[in-house]
Amino acid sequence: MSDCIFCKIANHEIPSTVVYEDDVVIAFDDLNPQAPVHTLVVPKAHYENIVDGVPAETLAAMANAVAEVARAKGLDQGFRVITNTGAAAGQTVMHLHWHVLGGRDLGEGLV
Ligand code: 5GP
Ligand code: ZN
Secondary structure, rough: OOHHHHHHHHOOOOOOOEEEEOOEEEEEEEEOOOOEEEEEEEOOOOOOOOOOOOOOHHHHHHHHHHHHHHHHOOOOOOOEEEOOHHHHHHHOOOOOOOOEEEEEOOOOOOO
């Protein structure tokens, strides 16, 4: 998608702070962090959200990237993974992404 910001980040057309990258996935720090660690795990191919026919291999690569981010960021005390799906859920960038949040006690609000 030519005007999609996360496609541009995945293609390195827009700079980001990359935490992990492989052929399928890129993980980079969120521009507006909601926790001391707030990294986004994004498939390089464009899918609108998690119910957009995402191949199992891509989901597996994203899960592996979460583990790589947790290791790189030292999230051994725990972390949270969130994927907003649709505008009513707060999705603002319509390219599938998983938020990896940690680095502080996240408490029990919103699961
Ligand atoms: P959503 O609200 O769609 O679940 O999350 C989108 C996230 O993308 C937000 O947390 C927002 O801060 C982040 N974001 C939006 N534009 C950019 C950008 O250009 N670079 C980075 N690194 N993060 C962005
Ligand atoms: Zn995209």
